[in-house]
Amino acid sequence: MAEVFRLLTVDDATEYHRVLVDGYAANKEFPISFEATDFTLQQSIDWVKEQPTYGLYVDDQLVSSISLRMPWIGKGTIKGFPHIGHFVTAPQHKGKGYAKKTLAYTEDLLRTVYRTPVVTLGTAAQHPWLQDMYKNMGFVEFKRTQLKGKKHITIFFEKNLI
Template structure:
């Protein structure tokens, strides 16, 4: 049985474990995702500042996703919620957890609670499979930017919810 819910700052160790282990695979590419180098203190601070949702199998956090809000200290590029730090612990990859987490985030938070007309996310142009995954989830690329201190070009995607 899986449970979708907001991850409280008190669960930062579980969140850190998923984030740390889940992002290790990107270190083999010329990509600089901040999440790949987050420590426990930063994970706790992140949970205090950004709504982060988890998918739990029993009591174990298996997948997580964060929202960077337009009024927060790290807004996205378009004045709407920005999805970030989508991650699944490697022990649970290939079971559809990230996709299920993403769909629940969309329905329960973005559409029903926030009633946002659209959402954005960004990823490295050089990542071998994320661009295709986001397109399969209904996102469309709208910009490419070389952000300061990043090894990669960031592709920004958006998904519109008008009519849903």
């Protein structure tokens, strides 16, 4: 089984879009509003162009992806450090440890290439298992807030990378 973790390009956007939409589809069952849940293909193309987005490929198939919102791109980030977004695993590959591997590759990249001591992410307080998953991955909650236009309370987490 060959594994490759790499930066996605526009050529990967269609496959990324499929993983994103399929992976986020279950969120429609909960009172949450993740924008990526309803992304169009064009939005996925634009996202990959604008945000560093990485994918874990297993046997040439994208199984998990993660994006990094950088503090110097667009609207910035909550604490001035890179912020994880669109962290998703294709439904048919859940439970195989690919999310943990994707995060481990990302953390190594953040430490060695971007040289950042901290990474943040946000999730919905109403999601039934994401909070526990992030806590188990070493993230610590630092803020809860109701963001404008969201159905849910957002919990912000951070993780020390040094």
